[in-house]
Amino acid sequence: MNDVFAAPKGWVESFGEMIKFTSKIVGEVFRLRVFKFFGEALRQSGILIISSTLVIWGLVFIIGLECGVEGAYFDRANGVPAYAGVFSAWCDLRELVPYGFGYMMAAKVGTGIVAELGSMRISDEIDALEVMGISGMTFLCATRLLAAWLVLPFVYIISIGAGFFASYLVVVQQIGDVTSGGFFLIFWQFQNPPDLLFSLIKAMSMATVIVLVGCYYGYNASGGPVGVGTATAKSMVVNIVSVHLIGMLGTQLFWGANPRAPIGG
Amino acid sequence: MRRFNFGGKSEGDEGNPEGSNPAEGESPAPDAPGSEPAPASEAPAGDEPKSDSWLPAGREDWEQPGDEPAPIGGEHDSPRGEQGGGAAPESEAPVAGGQASQAQPAADAQATAETQARGAGGAEGNDSETGTGSGSQESGSRVSVVDEQPPRPAPPDGADEEEYRWHTYRVYPSGRPDAVEFIDTYKSFGRARILRGLNMGLPEGMVSMVLGPSGTGKSVCIKHIVGLLYPDQGDVLVHGESVPNMADDDLFEMRKKFGLLFQDGALFGSMNLYDNVAFPLRQHTEKGEDEIDDIIMRRLNEVGLGSARDKMPNELSGGMRKRAGFARALVLEPDIVMFDEPDSGLDPVRTALLGELILEIHRDMMDEAKEKEKEHLPTFAVVTHDIMSARRVADYINVLWKGRIVEAGPAEDMLNSENPFIRQFLAGESQGPLTMD
Numbered sequence: 129m130n131d132v133f134a135a136p137k138g139w140v141e142s143f144g145e146m147i148k149f150t151s152k153i154v155g156e157v158f159r160l161r162v163f164k165f166f167g168e169a170l171r172q173s174g175i176l177i178i179s180s181t182l183v184i185w186g187l188v189f190i191i192g193l194e195c196g197v198e199g200a201y202f203d204r205a206n207g208v209p210a211y212a213g214v215f216s217a218w219c220d221l222r223e224l225v226p227y228g229f230g231y232m233m234a235a236k237v238g239t240g241i242v243a244e245l246g247s248m249r250i251s252d253e254i255d256a257l258e259v260m261g262i263s264g265m266t267f268l269c270a271t272r273l274l275a276a277w278l279v280l281p282f283v284y285i286i287s288i289g290a291g292f293f294a295s296y297l298v299v300v301q302q303i304g305d306v307t308s309g310g311f312f313l314i315f316w317q318f319q320n321p322p323d324l325l326f327s328l329i330k331a332m333s334m335a336t337v338i339v340l341v342g343c344y345y346g347y348n349a350s351g352g353p354v355g356v357g358t359a360t361a362k363s364m365v366v367n368i369v370s371v372h373l374i375g376m377l378g379t380q381l382f383w384g385a386n387p388r389a390p391i392g393g
Numbered sequence: 394m395r396r397f398n399f400g401g402k403s404e405g406d407e408g409n410p411e412g413s414n415p416a417e418g419e420s421p422a423p424d425a426p427g428s429e430p431a432p433a434s435e436a437p438a439g440d441e442p443k444s445d446s447w448l449p450a451g452r453e454d455w456e457q458p459g460d461e462p463a464p465i466g467g468e469h470d471s472p473r474g475e476q477g478g479g480a481a482p483e484s485e486a487p488v489a490g491g492q493a494s495q496a497q498p499a500a501d502a503q504a505t506a507e508t509q510a511r512g513a514g515g516a517e518g519n520d521s522e523t524g525t526g527s528g529s530q531e532s533g534s535r536v537s538v539v540d541e542q543p544p545r546p547a548p549p550d551g552a553d554e555e556e557y558r559w560h561t562y563r564v565y566p567s568g569r570p571d572a573v574e575f576i577d578t579y580k581s582f583g584r585a586r587i588l589r590g591l592n593m594g595l596p597e598g599m600v601s602m603v604l605g606p607s608g609t610g611k612s613v614c615i616k617h618i619v620g621l622l623y624p625d626q627g628d629v630l631v632h633g634e635s636v637p638n639m640a641d642d643d644l645f646e647m648r649k650k651f652g653l654l655f656q657d658g659a660l661f662g663s664m665n666l667y668d669n670v671a672f673p674l675r676q677h678t679e680k681g682e683d684e685i686d687d688i689i690m691r692r693l694n695e696v697g698l699g700s701a702r703d704k705m706p707n708e709l710s711g712g713m714r715k716r717a718g719f720a721r722a723l724v725l726e727p728d729i730v731m732f733d734e735p736d737s738g739l740d741p742v743r744t745a746l747l748g749e750l751i752l753e754i755h756r757d758m759m760d761e762a763k764e765k766e767k768e769h770l771p772t773f774a775v776v777t778h779d780i781m782s783a784r785r786v787a788d789y790i791n792v793l794w795k796g797r798i799v800e801a802g803p804a805e806d807m808l809n810s811e812n813p814f815i816r817q818f819l820a821g822e823s824q825g826p827l828t829m830d
Contacts, residue, residue, distance in 0.1 A: 247662070248661075248662070251657065251659060251662070252655040252656070252657065252659035253659050253660075253661055253662070255616075255621055255653075255655065255659065256653070256655060256659035256660075256661075256718075256721075257661075258619075258620075258621060258645075258648065259619050259621070259648055259651055259652075259653045260648065260649075260672070260673045260676065260677075260725075261645045261646065261647075261648040261649040261673075261676075261677065262645070262676055263641070263645060
């Protein structure tokens with residue numbers, strides 16, 4: 129009987145440790161201790177911008193293309209091709225752009241953090257940092273979280289723009305069932321600034337969880353290179369599940385009770 | 394501190410698994426008439442302590458006669474041949490394990506000769522600074538402050554007396570206060586019990602070695618000292634402060650006292666050599682870049698890496714990484730510098746050179762500490778199982794096995810120990826208590 133409960137018990141313990149660890153990192157940011165290493169936070173911001181933005185924008189652009197294609201043909205099939213803008217607005221802003229952003233964050237940024245911190249852990253670099261009287265958690269983790277919060281809102285908003293632009297290209301320029309003016313009339317009717325804010329909240333929640341999960345698995349990696357690989361894989365699983373949980377909860381919370389659509393009265 | 398101080402080295406208690414008190418039932422040495430420590434005031438004329446001008450402020454009482462005199466002449470007081478030939482307090486203080494006073498002179502003379510040879514070139518001949526104790530080698534007596542030996546500690550849970558039969562727990566006094574102390578420290582990782590009631594001290598102002606077979610917890614000790622690991626039981630004190638009981642902020646502050654050379658240097662892979670060494674200075678000081686540059690280049694030149702300043706860690710050899718780690722460990726001028734197996738992966742010549750570098754820098758730091766009258770003298774601790782390094786570098790040796798100290802004391806005492814385990818280990822012999830099991 130004990131064996132039956134051993135695995136769930138282990139998961140609960142791990143989850144508890146993760147919550148404790150991540151709370152500490154968030155605390156370091158909110159208590160402003162991280163600003164002692166603001167230079168490092170800026171360096172991490174630069175790394176994020178240089179190494180991750182293009183690939184995120186590229187992925188979201190492709191997702192925007194797909195939303196445009198599906199929306200245009202679906203509306204044509206239902207005899208309302210002029211409403212292709214609805215699909216673009218909702219698909220891009222509310223669901224797939226946040227997911228695409230989350231996937232790429234998990235794959236590029238999350239795993240990168242695990243690999244980097246994990247390598248530092250097994251080569252004693254984190255211990256060396258601690259022995260110098262510098263909190264590894266603050267210097268390595270809180271700075272990364274602050275960098276994500278500084279940079280990613282802008283990256284995400286530009287991502288949304290990339291998605292919208294891709295949908296416009298497909299619906300108006302490629303398929304051409306609707307004029308540019310007709311597309312934008314419907315497109316803007318079916319979204320408003322709070323939707324943008326809600327979408328941003330979803331995406332930043334995903335980004336925060338991904339950075340924290342990456343820090344947790346990287347900082348606590350053990351068992352040599354194999355251990356770092358295992359930690360990276362585990363973090364990817366946790367991040368993908370988390371991205372979908374946040375996506376689902378966000379949609380339920382922001383649009384589940386009220387679709388915020390100018391139809392049906 | 395609950396260390397077990399056995400002042401004298403008597404043959405009768407060597408390898409005494411039953412732990413009987415070696416002093417009991419033995420006649421005191423001729424020059425040690427009593428079993429009680431002689432008060433300083435009773436010291437004979439001419440045995441007054443020399444001027445301890447090198448001692449940190451407020452620490453002039455470290456080596457007062459009848460207080461805690463060095464067990465053997467000046468070796469312990471003046472590491473690496475600094476001992477002078479000045480008069481020293483002796484004789485009137487008691488000798489525990491009195492036979493040692495008669496059996497020891499020959500061994501002491503040999504040890505002294507070795508020490509002097511080792512210190513050749515570095516000997517300062519600074520009698521007034523070396524202070525007390527030099528003269529005791531002339532009498533051959535080993536003086537102890539311990540007049541009563543504690544009972545032999547019980548073996549740890551799950552172990553029998555036979556398993557710890559070679560642990561005499563004898564600690565020859567160093568004549569210095571301990572910068573670092575382990576007090577009944579236990580540490581386990583899962584089912585692996587690493588530290589099993591460890592009592593150990595690293596004396597201030599000395600180069601101490603923690604020797605022992607692989608897997609006995611030497612590196613674990615270092616991690617306890619700097620607060621990277623916490624004991625399951627017991628305590629670890631650094632300059633009298635309990636490390637496990639420190640708040641995080643205090644711990645990070647305390648860690649500034651430390652320099653630690655990791656096995657592979659632990660250089661930051663994202664920075665070049667120069668930035669690695671400059672990192673602690675940039676984080677912890679307000680020094681300008683010019684001043685930092687001066688310090689970094691001085692340290693890099695000391696370790697022979699001045700020309701490699703722009704190289705990344707992955708462009709350096711193992712030996713270079715170790716030397717770079719050494720330079721980085723020293724830039725904040727720490728009170729305590731620790732080396733985790735500095736000889737691993739190095740060829741014998743470079744191991745010897747690194748040992749010389751350790752001695753040289755310790756000597757420089759000692760001079761600087763005396764000059765600046767620092768509160769604490771620089772303490773170096775080297776964790777290794779390389780016997781040649783121990784012979785070359787150590788002032789003080791702790792031999793660790795099965796999570797406890799077998800014996801500890803100044804290098805000469807340990808190198809001349811009659812304990813079969815110590816003898817086997819320090820001689821690197823295959824026959825003896827230590828087997829592959």
